[in-house]
Amino acid sequence: MLFETTLKKVVDKLWGRHLHAKQRFVPPFICCSGQLTNTRIRNLHRTVECISCFDEVTLNKVLRAPCKHNYCSSCLAALVNQSIKDESCFPVRCCKKKVPTTRILKHLEDQDIKRNLSAKMHEYATPQSQRLYCPTKSCTTFLGAASSFRFQSVRCPACHKATCKWCRRPMHKGSPCAEDEATQELRRTAKSEGWQTCPGCKAVVQRLSGCNSIVCRCGVNFCYLCGMKMSKCRHGQCLRVNAR
Ligand SMILES: [Zn+2]
Ligand SMILES: [Zn+2]
Ligand SMILES: [Zn+2]
Ligand SMILES: [Zn+2]
Ligand SMILES: [Zn+2]
Ligand SMILES: [Zn+2]
Structure with a gap:
């Protein structure tokens, strides 16, 4: 079977001749003794609008999200890059619906982004x-x-x-x-007491009261509820932590 681009050229040529001859019906185009359907030929020419940049893109070049929105390859690449940098943007979503990463991988043209995305897919899993x-x-x-x-x-x-x-x-x-014996002992106590560990320097931090946003002596701002860096935590900035 011919490649889509070659096919487009062939169809354009035949279509031109056909118009010239002023025939009334589209002649069937044959390739490898199989007849190409008119739908397939039309789809080569059909363009849709990218939801993000509003460019007109040919149908075979867009990724259609589950919400039926279309993305051109450069807008898709931008979305993917964002999801690679920020786990809360992963997997890529449109209208709150997840776009399967395996489908995105099939559409991406840039090999570097492809490699980064499959690596992140593994990491985030x-x-x-x-x-x-x-x-x-x-x-x-x-x-x-x-x-x-x-x-x-x-x-x-x-x-x-x-x-x-x-x-x-x-x-x-x-x-x-x-880690020496004393540190290990402290970690055991921390675990049973529900104290948190700083994700930056791994120091054990005990919070008596106040909000969950903690700035450690190492400068890292983390959440006392989940022990994650504040930028990654989903608890929001200021929840009261009850004194024990
Ligand atoms: Zn676009
Ligand atoms: Zn959408
Ligand atoms: Zn290394
Ligand atoms: Zn070790
Ligand atoms: Zn720290
Ligand atoms: Zn949190």
Whole structure:
């Protein structure tokens, strides 16, 4: 079967000749001894409006969201880039309806965005507490779910440095994870008392009363209810936390 673009050229040519001959009916176009339906030929020429930039785009180039809105490839790429940067925008939605990521992947033309999107799909499908990242500051590649690795040492596919899956720090061969007995004891107490851990410096923080938005000594602003950075938490900025 011919490629769509080649097909369009052929159809244009035949259509031109056909008009020239002033025939009354569209002749059937044959390719590989199969007759092309008029609908398929019409669809090659049909354009629809992109809901985002209002450009007219040919039907075979748009992604149609479940809400029936159409997106041109550059507007789709912009949406995808946003969802890659901000987990609350993932998966891509239009009119509050999720657009299946597998369908988006089929439509994207840019190979880099495609690769980033499938990587993020994997990352976001992993529970937050399980996500293991490369601790190298210039890298921070998502490595996978901590529990999915059989061995303590996990090698980063990007920078090739090894990470300890237990303490999430650079691999320390032959020595135990850096946390001492006192810190481990404190963490056990924190867990039973419901104290929170700062997502930035991992310090245990006990809040007696006040609002859930906490600024740690390391400068990280996090939510006392869920222990996530304020920018990622869905609790809103100011909920009262009752004194214990
Ligand atoms: Zn557009
Ligand atoms: Zn929509
Ligand atoms: Zn790395
Ligand atoms: Zn360790
Ligand atoms: Zn901190
Ligand atoms: Zn929260």
